[in-house]
Amino acid sequence: NAGVTQTPKFQVLKTGQSMTLQCAQDMNHNSMYWYRQDPGMGLRLIYYSASEGTTDKGEVPNGYNVSRLNKREFSLRLESAAPSQTSVYFCASSEGDVLNGYTFGSGTRLTVV
């Protein structure tokens, strides 16, 4: 039972390059989320998807796009990477009712040079 799986675990990009971070969950959760974690900043919500076919902006969406491909998968795309996007990215999922909390993936450490 994998839970939430993120790929890749590490990535180095040059400024201006694009890439897609992949996330998949096997718990049949309706809601999925992308966060970034920076030192001293805690976790900040980038985008979320309350259900298959819907996506909404979170606190820091600029420079990112997302796709909820199906109920299992929620990808995050950086169209033109910037050094300010150097961060650790976490995907999470939950039932629509968050009383059981969020289940997190193990993260993608992204460096933009």
Added chain:
Amino acid sequence: SQQGEEDPQALSIQEGENATMNCSYKTSINNLQWYRQNSGRGLVHLILIRSNEREKHSGRLRVTLDTSKKSSSLLITASRAADTASYFCASPNRDDKIIFGKGTRLHILP
């Protein structure tokens, strides 16, 4: 838009001692959650306390909630080396999305 804020930012205690971390939040909440993050890993959900509850236990964890003071505390009793981690409080904002604090880094000394 930060909802919760943990205090202290960092805490070092001897193994076997109790560790207490506090969280203050700004707006009314339906529930408050605590998460643990081990170094280099994702967050793990520890416990949730609803707004109509004052105290909740789970193993060596004890969480309290004071809605009049908009604060919560997490107590870890009889600490172990494996408790070394960062601990985050989190609560839903107006859009029902969970917002995390910046965390308390707990270090258990042998």
